[in-house]
């Protein structure tokens with residue numbers, strides 16, 4: 001496919017994202033802060049795009065614009081060919097799981113299934129499939145405070161997958177987790193997106209996480225964030241084990257490249 005096609009019809013298909021001349025400012029007058037842009041970015045359906053950059057460079061702002069939680073001060077944002085609307089068209093996972101603590105794991109997933117308009121008789125089957133997909137079989141009846149932080153984040157991922165939206169947005173979802181749990185969840189997210197073919201946009205500070213997860217990594221400059229590196233990640237999405245992938249020379253070289261660019265951008 002010619003690269004010009006990526007900014008055209010591909011971005012209008014389900015799960016495609018297109019940002020054109022986007023910038024976003026918070027506040028007014030002397031207090032105004034331009035958080036991001038101007039930038040153009042096109043994400044074709046099925047791509048796993050990771051946004052990396054220094055703290056405060058506007059990564060979360062960009063994700064919120066794509067989710068439709070904010071409208072850009074300038075430019076246009078399109079998801080699946082139309083302006084995004086909050087809560088529709090994309091599943092979102094935040095750094096904190098934001099669950100209903102008094103409900104069970106299953107109860108939290110049921111809320112998402114109801115919100116997605118899934119008929120009640122289909123809930124048991126859909127719920128079981130979601131719990132299996134995120135490795136939570138056997139804990140469905142536990143209350144949220146009875147499961148670990150990593151399991152809570154798995155519930156949040158299952159909830160975001162419940163509506164079967166073609167777009168999956170994740171804002172530093174593993175930042176608060178220990179290293180082992182983080183790696184295990186990275187592997188799950190990589191597997192789930194490869195299996196379902198969803199488009200993903202993932203925000204992180206970590207070059208390691210970016211290269212492991214992404215089929216493409218975009219590094220942003222310091223605020224206001226602009227694209228300083230747009231790098232395809234030609235590592236196998238299926239077949240190789242996570243251990244093989246992490247141990248490969250290609251992985252190390254890509255991680256070094258991204259680390260270098262993030263440092264240079266922040267300087």
Ligand SMILES: Nc1ncnc2c1ncn2[C@@H]1O[C@H](COP(=O)(O)OP(=O)(O)OP(=O)(O)O)[C@@H](O)[C@H]1O
Pocket residue numbers: 026027033034035053054055056057058059060061062205223
């Ligand atoms: N609601 C808001 N009102 C005013 N300023 C905001 C708001 N949200 C973000 N900002 C400012 O916009 C800039 C970008 O913030 P944003 O959270 O998008 O960055 P980030 O790259 O995600 O940061 P981090 O990696 O630390 O989470 C920051 O200077 C931040 O203080």
